[in-house]
Amino acid sequence: RKEVEQDPGPFNVPEGATVAFNCTYSNSASQSFFWYRQDCRKEPKLLMSVYSSGNEDGRFTAQLNRASQYISLLIRDSKLSDSATYLCVVSNYQLIWGAGTKLIIKP
């Protein structure tokens, strides 16, 4: 089992829809969790840190489920510009990256 797993997608979603994807991790001692966004042929950029209590930033909501060892990202009212690959990162003094989930928003 990979340390951090994501569904590679692609998720094809109509504009305005809500989309959610998860990232599972194997190390129960993991302490920090992040979602990054990466556009094609660009560098990853931090989208959100994921806190135990969950957090929201505009249309984006991130949640952590320690019992089941996954984090989730919810995007509401999706825009064409949300099309990208979303990578999760899990850390416990070592950073482990998921391979990313590709999201395509269609008009």
Next chain:
Amino acid sequence: DAMVIQNPRYQVTQFGKPVTLSCSQTLNHNVMYWYQQKSSQAPKLLFHYYDKDFNNEADTPDNFQSRRPNTSFCFLDIRSPGLGDAAMYLCATSRVGSGISYNEQFFGPGTRLTVL
């Protein structure tokens, strides 16, 4: 604006010809990382510097070396590039405090390496 800068953005080299990629940062972060990323794959950590302390990942080939002459600069040296080393090389920085796990990272735009 504080940032992470990588040069060059595109590098073409010949098989076996040494190449050096550079990274500089104005964020004054104490940790600098080098990643290799191939198409549709996760970034793969090659090594990182925690201040001056060098940390090599166990599966990083000896062909890859790094130098950090000061806080702001970090270099990636590929001694004898092979065709399999063609990839995007990403430099990142973060600020880490004592007893605190690795924090969010800030990436440079990357250097895309082509090996002919």
